[in-house]
Amino acid sequence: SNKPKIVVLGAGYAGMMTTKRLTQKLGQEEADIILVNKHNYHYQSTWLHEVAAGTIDVNKVRMLISDVIDTNRVRLVFDTVQEVKKDEQRVVLENGELEYDYLVFSLGFEKASFGIPGMEENALSIESVDKSRLISEHIEHQFARYSSGEETNDEALNIVVGGSGFTGIEFVGELAEKVPELCRKYDIERSKVRIINVEAAPSILPGFDEELVAYARKSLEDRGVEFRIGTKIQECREDAFIVGDDNEEIKAGTIVWTGGVQGSSILDKSGFEVFKGKVNVNGDLRVPGYDNIFILGDCSWVMDKENDRPYPPTAQLAIQEADTASDNLTALLRGGKLEDFVFDNKGTVASLGGSHAMGTVFSGYKLYGKTARAMKNVIDNRYLFMLGGPKLVLKKGKLRPF
Numbered sequence: 498s499n500k501p502k503i504v505v506l507g508a509g510y511a512g513m514m515t516t517k518r519l520t521q522k523l524g525q526e527e528a529d530i531i532l533v534n535k536h537n538y539h540y541q542s543t544w545l546h547e548v549a550a551g552t553i554d555v556n557k558v559r560m561l562i563s564d565v566i567d568t569n570r571v572r573l574v575f576d577t578v579q580e581v582k583k584d585e586q587r588v589v590l591e592n593g594e595l596e597y598d599y600l601v602f603s604l605g606f607e608k609a610s611f612g613i614p615g616m617e618e619n620a621l622s623i624e625s626v627d628k629s630r631l632i633s634e635h636i637e638h639q640f641a642r643y644s645s646g647e648e649t650n651d652e653a654l655n656i657v658v659g660g661s662g663f664t665g666i667e668f669v670g671e672l673a674e675k676v677p678e679l680c681r682k683y684d685i686e687r688s689k690v691r692i693i694n695v696e697a698a699p700s701i702l703p704g705f706d707e708e709l710v711a712y713a714r715k716s717l718e719d720r721g722v723e724f725r726i727g728t729k730i731q732e733c734r735e736d737a738f739i740v741g742d743d744n745e746e747i748k749a750g751t752i753v754w755t756g757g758v759q760g761s762s763i764l765d766k767s768g769f770e771v772f773k774g775k776v777n778v779n780g781d782l783r784v785p786g787y788d789n790i791f792i793l794g795d796c797s798w799v800m801d802k803e804n805d806r807p808y809p810p811t812a813q814l815a816i817q818e819a820d821t822a823s824d825n826l827t828a829l830l831r832g833g834k835l836e837d838f839v840f841d842n843k844g845t846v847a848s849l850g851g852s853h854a855m856g857t858v859f860s861g862y863k864l865y866g867k868t869a870r871a872m873k874n875v876i877d878n879r880y881l882f883m884l885g886g887p888k889l890v891l892k893k894g895k896l897r898p899f
């Protein structure tokens with residue numbers, strides 16, 4: 498057809514919500530909408546630590562894209578993006594090509610190893626459904642090997658986690674719940690299994706409120722998590738982290754890196770100007786010099802003008818950007834005025850496993866324990882509601898009271 502073509506790359510938070518909003522805002526005759534994604538399912542990246550620990554069913558975390566996006570309005574293309582030829586307005590896929598008039602680039606995050614020797618090759622990472630599931634399967638395999646006598650070294654049961662950011666802390670929280678369960682299943686004493694979190698910064702959860710950080714640390718230590726704070730990882734070997742100035746070796750059968758993420762490597766491959774793994778976009782979320790390309794979510798830096806630094810990348814940010822991007826695309830098609838993105842921070846809650854959690858809501862109000870856990874569920878269910886209404890909340894929501 499000769500309708501303008503909008504191509505959305507990536508069905509994560511940003512891509513799904515942009516597509517959803519476009520189908521709500523635009524008439525059928527106004528544009529062709531195409532959504533490209535590696536898989537036929539959308540998953541919640543913010544629940545991947547649960548997949549990695551094995552505390553949630555994989556199918557709870559994902560949903561068929563066609564269950565929530567109107568396929569009469571949107572053409573779904575399940576393929577892997579290789580490169581954007583931005584000067585030719587083409588997208589190169591593994592199995593084909595697409596032309597576009599407008600592009601929304603939202604391919605999310607990838608692991609960043611910061612050049613730590615061996616990290617890329619030897620550490621597992623919480624990056625996608627499949628990579629996260631590999632972690633829980635790997636951990637269980639270590640327990641099975643040990644209990645069967647295939648493995649006799651206690652250290653094979655150790656789990657080391659690099660990085661005490663949001664992901665690292667949420668992950669060790671899940672492990673604190675999962676490990677006792679695995680110990681019962683495989684008849685292994687809990688005291689034989691160590692969960693060790695290693696962080697170079699002087700504190701866990703840098704940037705978080707001190708009281709909340711102290712609460713999180715105690716909650717996790719009480720459930721058997723060990724912290725090595727202010728400890729730099731020098732090297733990652735197949736069976737150990739080498740840490741600190743004295744090159745101490747911490748052996749483990751499971752090694753996970755959560756210490757850094759960057760935007761999709763397709764940005765760099767496509768010749769976008771990349772700063773610290775992401776592209777700086779204008780206030781209206783478009784790429785400087787490319788009036789028809791929006792970059793959203795974990796692939797871009799958007800300036801917070803009030804604080805003179807970019808907003809930290811979160812799902813909450815990606816979802817809100819989708820609103821502005823879909824409004825601005827509508828304006829472009831209809832000849833209206835574009836708006837600048839403004840973030841409305843609704844707070845952040847970190848789960849610490851089971852009924853444990855902490856965080857802030859409503860500009861700084863602190864929550865702990867079960868109340869925080871309940872609020873976390875409200876936040877997650879709200880997203881599902883926006884995406885697929887009450888039906889999706891019932892199917893994929895977190896409804897279990899703690």
Ligand code: FAD
Pocket residue numbers: 506507508509510511512533534535536539540542543544545546576577578579603604605606623625663664667761763793794795796810811812813814815846847
């Ligand atoms: P994503 O949600 O990562 O989506 C990217 C999509 O693109 C995926 O579907 C992927 O399959 C697809 N894709 C990637 N590459 C290709 C390709 N080459 N071709 C085709 N498709 C491709 N944020 C919060 O706000 N609150 C939280 O509590 C929170 N907890 C988190 C916990 C964990 C364990 C993690 C890992 C992150 C957490 N975050 C949280 C951060 C949040 O998940 C990210 O900021 C968010 O996912 C970014 O959304 P996005 O749309 O940019 O990308």
